Amino acid sequence: MDMLIGGKHVSGEDLEDVVNPYDGSVIDTVPIAHLQTAQLAIDAANDAKDSLVEMSAFKVSNKLYSVCEKLKDKREEFAELLALEVGKPINEALVELDRSIETLKLAAEEAKRIYGESVPLDAGLNGKGFFAFTQRLPLGVVAAITPFNYPLNLTIHKIAPAIACKNTVIIKPPTEAPLTVMKFGELLNEEFPDGVVNTVTGYGSEVGDYLVCSPEVDKISFTGSVTTGMMISQKAGMKKVTLELGGNDPMIVLKDADIDKAVKGVINGAFLNAGQVCMGVKRIIIEDEIADEFADKLVAETEKLVMGNPLEKTTTLGTLISENAARQVEETVNNAVRDGAEILTGGKREGAFYQATVIDNVDPEMDLVVRETFGPIAPIIRVKGIDDAIKVANDTEYGLQAGVFTSDYASAMRCAQEVEAGTVFINKQSTFRTDNMPFGGFKNSGVGKEGIKYAVEEMTKTKLIGLNLR
Numbered sequence: 001m002d003m004l005i006g007g008k009h010v011s012g013e014d015l016e017d018v019v020n021p022y023d024g025s026v027i028d029t030v031p032i033a034h035l036q037t038a039q040l041a042i043d044a045a046n047d048a049k050d051s052l053v054e055m056s057a058f059k060v061s062n063k064l065y066s067v068c069e070k071l072k073d074k075r076e077e078f079a080e081l082l083a084l085e086v087g088k089p090i091n092e093a094l095v096e097l098d099r100s101i102e103t104l105k106l107a108a109e110e111a112k113r114i115y116g117e118s119v120p121l122d123a124g125l126n127g128k129g130f131f132a133f134t135q136r137l138p139l140g141v142v143a144a145i146t147p148f149n150y151p152l153n154l155t156i157h158k159i160a161p162a163i164a165c166k167n168t169v170i171i172k173p174p175t176e177a178p179l180t181v182m183k184f185g186e187l188l189n190e191e192f193p194d195g196v197v198n199t200v201t202g203y204g205s206e207v208g209d210y211l212v213c214s215p216e217v218d219k220i221s222f223t224g225s226v227t228t229g230m231m232i233s234q235k236a237g238m239k240k241v242t243l244e245l246g247g248n249d250p251m252i253v254l255k256d257a258d259i260d261k262a263v264k265g266v267i268n269g270a271f272l273n274a275g276q277v278c279m280g281v282k283r284i285i286i287e288d289e290i291a292d293e294f295a296d297k298l299v300a301e302t303e304k305l306v307m308g309n310p311l312e313k314t315t316t317l318g319t320l321i322s323e324n325a326a327r328q329v330e331e332t333v334n335n336a337v338r339d340g341a342e343i344l345t346g347g348k349r350e351g352a353f354y355q356a357t358v359i360d361n362v363d364p365e366m367d368l369v370v371r372e373t374f375g376p377i378a379p380i381i382r383v384k385g386i387d388d389a390i391k392v393a394n395d396t397e398y399g400l401q402a403g404v405f406t407s408d409y410a411s412a413m414r415c416a417q418e419v420e421a422g423t424v425f426i427n428k429q430s431t432f433r434t435d436n437m438p439f440g441g442f443k444n445s446g447v448g449k450e451g452i453k454y455a456v457e458e459m460t461k462t463k464l465i466g467l468n469l470r
């Protein structure tokens with residue numbers, strides 16, 4: 001598939017295969033762009049700025065609604081491509097499509113709500129006699145750099161609000177799964193003037209880095225790992241940056257919890273998308289008294305998952321993004337077992353598949369839970385009480401989301417207030433998001449918020465206009 005720059009298809013001399021992780025077949029190839037091509041995209045996005053600024057909010061909104069309808073019509077086709085390139089079960093790919101459609105719709109709505117406010121300057125010294133108001137203006141060019149795990153919806157979370165508030169965009173999709181995003185770029189381009197949407201493929205370390213460092217890009221909206229995010233924050237200079245980074249989300253299960261509900265939370269939270277979810281349940285922190293019963297029930301439910309061809313409707317556990325990624329998970333689990341953790345079920349790799357795995361007696365110091373393990377793993381850390389649980393939950397560089405299971409309001413409120421995370425859910429696993437909510441982590445999990453309204457705030461600048469009426 002070609003790149004899209006200034007409304008034109010652009011190919012390249014160097015190509016990269018996009019590989020189906022399930023069977024190793026090549027789905028398509030994409031160009032590996034070099035810096036000159038990235039500059040062409042920057043030029044095109046800058047040249048198109050006026051075309052969007054001059055468009056009425058009414059028209060921008062309608063165009064986003066049209067793209068939404070087009071995506072709805074192609075829902076199955078897009079979901080199949082997503083399942084092929086990411087290895088996620090088709091049912092999960094369809095959910096990503098439904099969420100993408102919803103995210104777009106939210107952006108179409110928000111395009112009509114980019115308000116300023118009147119400011120009472122007369123409340124300040126010498127301000128009497130002025131009338132003042134603010135306007136929210138587009139930043140200019142927004143570069144969206146996104147990861148492989150939810151490539152479509154995460155990209156739409158950047159480019160749809162960016163366009164809603166009249167920024168032009170450059171998309172740098174993930175090299176391992178660029179196709180669905182590139183295809184979506186084409187849909188947007190059918191509606192908007194040439195250059196409003198540009199897609200550049202190529203390596204993050206080269207093309208991504210060039211966008212980050214360019215003075216002609218006004219904002220970097222990045223989702224990906226902490227390592228890359230830190231590099232971006234050091235290099236971006238004065239431009240605005242939003243960083244949606246990794247997570248190591250805790251699920252605290254207190255002794256008065258509904259155990260069945262908590263088990264269901266782990267199944268939906270630790271194994272979704274083969275565990276490759278930023279807000280996945282990555283640490284189950286449970287009071288010792290109920291840990292045995294919880295573990296037995298969790299094992300029984302885990303063993304019901306069906307690993308197989310992502311395109312089969314019966315599959316509930318797909319592959320990881322690559323065999324290499326599965327090997328990394330295998331190594332991390334093996335190290336934990338060597339250091340005393342116990343596998344209750346799973347623990348084996350087959351190609352790019354890794355079995356849904358429950359591991360008990362995990363020590364909070366083990367790499368498995370100190371770093372973000374991006375695979376279908378449910379590590380159980382046993383603790384002595386709520387104080388211990390909160391301490392373990394917070395003993396991490398991450399702070400994306402958290403879930404707490406308890407039937408006691410006081411314990412729930414205490415955890416909600418003391419757990420250091422951008423979101424704390426009570427009686428729900430961390431792996432939950434609606435596309436309108438403010439989403440973004442504390443600590444090294446990120447800077448800034450997404451969720452359409454919040455993304456628009458971060459993609460606009462405020463101008464004050466004051467009229468001296470004296």
Ligand code: NAP
Binds near residue numbers: 145209279
């Ligand atoms: P990644 O390696 O950081 O890559 C993310 C994107 O950044 C890719 O498009 C990559 O391009 C690009 N990139 C790599 N190096 C770059 C550089 N030096 N400058 C600019 N861009 C660069 O992350 P990943 O492995 O794809 O994704 C998994 C991570 O994302 C996990 O940590 C997960 O928790 C996190 N994540 C966070 C959220 C959230 O909302 N908080 C959501 C989903 C995922 P290439 O593909 O070409 O390398």
